Amino acid sequence: MFVEERKSKILEILKNSHRIQVNDLTEALEVSESTIRRDLQDLEQAGLLKRTHGGAVKVEHTGFEATMGEKQLSNMEEKTEIGKRAAALISDNDTVILDAGTTTLQIAKHIRSKNVTVLTNSILIASELSQNPDVHIVVTGGYIRRETVSIVGPLTDKIIQSFRVDKVFLGTNGITLQDGYTTPNLEEAHTKRVMMKSAKEIYIVADHSKFGRVSFARFANLEEVDGIISDSGVDQHMVDKFASKNIQIIYS
Structure with missing residues (x-):
């Protein structure tokens, strides 16, 4: 292969x-690790x-925003995992804010606590919760916003x-150590x-693909939240880096 x-x-x-990993590419393309690393550097x-x-991740413009339909098709297994994990943090009699988004929608689907009050800016979440x-x-x-x-x-x-x-659970389009939590709008x-x-308590819900991405508008610095709820696909190196910043x- 040329x-x-x-x-x-x-x-x-x-x-x-x-997102791609070097070891996966070496197997798929049948070349050495050093060759793949040179290719990634060039790209x-x-x-x-x-x-x-x-490995490497896609490059997107900071103003890019996928449609709701595209988001619902993206990483749904991971978002379901996150939704269950976040919902487990909601106790009986809690008052909660659920931000609009496909990951927060999964939280709404998995709330099992009693007498919970939810404030939301999402029609989809409100509709889902109306069944509970x-x-x-x-x-x-x-x-x-139609998008x-x-x-x-x-x-x-x-x-x-x-x-x-x-508690509040917020979605995000990007998370980095340098720029904190960002969204396109x-x-x-x-x-x-x-x-x-x-x-009182602030949680970010984000699947592993959001790490390393930056969008147009920053809404919070890293240390302003109590925790990031992610999925088992998050890179351990990333977990360690964030842990070093407290x-x-x-994610498990």
């Missing part, structure tokens, strides 16, 4: 999986991917500011920030 053909194959694999210099410890007789639902006002089916804007923020809750970033100010990643 060099350019091999690099093209690497990009094709990355397009379908979002990173060309701006076609970003190298990580042991043990959950009281409060939906914010505001206007709907994420979330309710945002000044009215949304004003309503959230009038509440105080035990300014209004959603502001709403997330308001949600954080209303909660940030707990809950």
Whole structure:
């Protein structure tokens, strides 16, 4: 296989999986580890991917945002895993904010505690929770962003500011040690920030693909949250890095 053909194959694999590992590429392409690392270095210099410890991830513009339909098809097994793990942190009689998103939707699907009150800016989450007789639902006002089916804007923020809750669970499009937690949309970033100010405990819910990504608007610094709830696919090297900053990643 020629060099350019091999690099093209690497990009094709990355397009379908979002994240690739060096050892997997050596087996798939039947070349040495050093060859793969040189290829990844060349592709990173060309701006076609970003190298990580042991592999590489896709490069996306900071303003990029997938549609709700695309998000619902992405990493659903992992999001379900996270949803169950996060829901287990919700106790009887808790008051909770659930941010709009496909991962937080999975939390709503797996709440088993009694007499829980949930404030949300998501029509999809409100609809899901309406099937659970043990959950009281409060939906914010505001206007709907079609891209994420979330309710945002000044009215949304004003309503959230009038509440105080035990826990908030927030989705994110990107997490890095340098930039904290980021999202593509300014209004959603502001709403997330308001949600954080209303909660005693703050949790980020994010599958492993969100680590190493950066979006346009930062809504929180690393140390402002009580924990990151992720899936078993999160890289151990990443867990150790965040632990060195006293940030707990809950993933097993």
